[in-house]
Amino acid sequence: xxxxxxxxxxxxxxxxALADEFDNGISEPRIKKAYKKLTDKLNHVxxxxxxxxxxxxxxxxxxxxxxxxxEDFQETWTIYKEYLIENFQRYLGSRQEGxx
Numbered sequence: 001x002x003x004x005x006x007x008x009x010x011x012x013x014x015x016x017a018l019a020d021e022f023d024n025g026i027s028e029p030r031i032k033k034a035y036k037k038l039t040d041k042l043n044h045v046x047x048x049x050x051x052x053x054x055x056x057x058x059x060x061x062x063x064x065x066x067x068x069x070x071e072d073f074q075e076t077w078t079i080y081k082e083y084l085i086e087n088f089q090r091y092l093g094s095r096q097e098g099x100x
Contacts, residue, residue, distance in 0.1 A: 005056045012049060016042070061094040 019042060026032050066073065081097075084090040 002056055005053070009049070009053065012046075016046065064094055064097045 019039070023035060023039065026035055066077070081092055084092065
């Protein structure tokens, strides 16, 4: 989740930089006023993002103990995890993987 959040944060930062660049190019007062409203909302979203960013911390991985030993099982398990990602965008973390 942390990796996904970091990607989101990076794209969000890039958007903010583009918004600042756009703001610098506005000269008409009516557009400036409308953009100010958008900027106020954006600043609120930035504030919420930063609050949530403090909460998103990666969990420490745990060792997954497989129920069977052998290359065949390991290969089949890898194929199954890839199937989950490919068809359902479902990723198994170490804690969840140990449940199966």
